[in-house]
Amino acid sequence: MIDRNQKNDRSVLVWDLPVRLFHWLLVTAFAMAWLSYEDNRYLDVHTFAGYTFLGLLIFRLVWGVFGTHYARFREFSYGPGDAIAYIKGLFGDDMRRYVGHNPAGAWAIFALIAMGLVLTVSGLFVLGGEERHGPLAGIVGFRQSVPFRETHEFVAYTLLLLVFVHVCGVLVESFFHRENLVGSMFRGTKSVATATLGVRPHRLVGATIIAVVAAYVIATFGGYLTATKEKPYLPFQGPHLVMNDPWTEACSECHLAFHPSLLPLRSWQQILKQQADHFGDDLALDEKTVNELLAYAQKNSADLEQTEPAWRMNSNIPSSETPLRITDVSYWKRKHEEVDAEVWKRNEIKNRANCGACHFDAKQGTFEDADMRIPGENAFDGIEWLKAILGGKDK
Amino acid sequence: MKLRFLAVILMGCMTTLAGLAQASVVDTLQQEYKTAGAGPFSAAKGEKMWVEKHKDAESGKEFSCQTCHTDDLKKSGKHEKTGKVIDPLAPSVNKERLTDIKFVNKWFLRNCKQVLGRECTPQEKGDFLEYLKGQ
Known part of the structure; x- marks a missing residue:
């Protein structure tokens, strides 16, 4: 926490590369999943987005414990009182600036991660139950998958609402503090007081994330490149039904x-x-x-x-x-x-x-x-x- | 060189065999029709029936053999309802044609019912075969 009257004269790295990649890849996967859910033809795109989303969340959980200073959950675990005080402060004079997540933002982050986990896990149940694919194929019955589908849809809308709240929060804070928070999520840097230390960029971890996602893209969609009209690419292989x-x-x-x-x-x-x-x-x-x-x-x-x-x-x-x-x-x-x-x-x-x-x-x-x-x-x-x-x- | 020679011989043998099979199937069937009192068979009559149009009692549409088999027997046709591709009927381009008695009988039954609305007489079938075998 910094006094807002303190002079901000130094640019330091707050969001390391893995955090930024996580954020924007998560945004991309979420958008992909929304764009592909309606047309059955794009189920491969939808499941790709879902697995990517889940993978990113798991990485974030690990990074929340072992990552750099501002990425750690401990760093932004605020009580509900802090969040309310922060929001009240926005309308009053007591406007505080936080280098990392502010208390209200922190609550949104935890809610986004929790909802994201419910969303992807319920998605796996639907995939296993309705489509007979994924790790739960054959374990969940067709009829059993119905409540999971309902959960999946409901949580998807809840998450969309949370994203809206999150984006609004970012805009509000950017406006009140006259700083470009969106830009910070790209560059990773923020202008802070001289005393604040920056974090390590962790480029190697970032490069690994990019490599894994790229490999997954090729493994999922590479087939379309070699497909011909005579031999189309089948993203899903159904069960071998008995022929006669x-x-x-x-x-x-x-x-x-x-x-x-x-x-x-x-x-x-x-x-x-x-x-x-x-x-x-x-x-x-x-x-x-x-x-x-x-x-x-x-x-x-x-x-x-x-x-x-x-x-x-x-x-x-x-x-x-x-x-x-x-x-x-x-x-x-x-x-x-x-x-x-x-x-x-x-x-x-x-x-x-x-x-x-x-x-x-x-x-x-x-x-x-x-x-x-x-x-x-x-x-x-x-x-x-x-x-x-x-x-x-x-x- | 040796391989190519072998291939030529094998292909020649197979063509001959297919030809023999075709000849024997047509002969056997026509012999059968003759026993039933039909004959002699004429390719010209077969061709005339082949192009002749028949009105379907239910739909009022006109059908002939050419509706599905097209006016060129050497080309692929199409099932009138389902659109399924029908291989060429002319034995000169499709060696498998007229080589399987069961197959010929089955399709005579189906197609005569479809186009004429009844089964064909032995005389008609003999004429059809006489026409088709020369294509």
Whole structure:
């Protein structure tokens, strides 16, 4: 704590490099997560942001104990009275200046870290429960993941509110003390009294953070650079669902061999029962084949909820109904309602049964969130641009 | 050199085999149709039926074999409803065509029902085969 009337004539390092990197990488990850949460296609971006966020928080916890002076939690552990006194002081004459975090700011930092941990951990539960990915895959059930999803969403908004409060606080303090706090978080330095000592920059730790994040970026998104139209990059690998040669052969004669996990058993039974009039066609399957197909459907139908789409489809179909088309199920309709009529007419798609036009893993039946792309939409223009630059350098 | 020689022989053998298989399948089927009282078979009649349009009773749309197989048998076609690609039907560009009796029977049944709304007669099937085998 410094008397504000003291002359500030020296610039010293207050925020070491790791603290600054932590701060701005956390901001980036938070923004990335918000921008990517809505469209399923960017689940890989969203989980990347989440893991980065969690990693940064863990680092910050360690740095809060072993880091430089102003980074240590002990240095900015203030009681609630201090925070209230500080805020009151802002409106009165007793305006104090702190070199590190001020008491109100310190409370915001602790709240941000705590909320951030709840956010990322609940995110891991959703990822494990709904998507069957991450460390909790297979441990959390589909239905069990629902409260975690609600927590995840609620905390995301709470954190956004906290960020708003934090930014407002920074602006208020910058204005009252006539100093550029945002600039300080970039440069790390503050103008302080002569007696105040600066901290070590810890460039090596900073370089390590940059290297780890860069390696993680390459590991996650590097696949997009080598992907081609014929061999697209699949950021998520779904479970290996059981395939069956007679099924694949019989079904793929006229269309994609839709995996049995996309409809309940009663639907497949009905479809095979009326095989002589299969949407206008006579399948003419012999009895032996029909029995083989039924046996396979029984062990892999949506009722068994082996995958997220299986669970969604199955829980969305009332038990009194027996849909014969996947596209008749309301879950399917809801998931595709944003796809414009014009998109369906595109040459690469043409038909609602042509799942593989957009879903790279349609044949495997896994329908992973991020493993899709609408043909003709320049979702990866940035990647094309990067490829062109990298390719140009080679020549 | 030796490898290339071997490859040429192998390919020649396979082409011959495929040709034989095709000839035998068409012959077997046509023999079967003759037993049922049909014949002789004419490629010209087969072609005429191939391009002939039929009105679908339900939708009122007109269909012919060419709706899906296109007007060039040497090219890939497309399933009218699902858009699934259909490999060329002409044996001259697709060696697998007319080599599997079960396959031929299955598609005669399906496609005749789709386009004509009924199963084809042995005479019609014989004419179709006569036309298709020369493509």
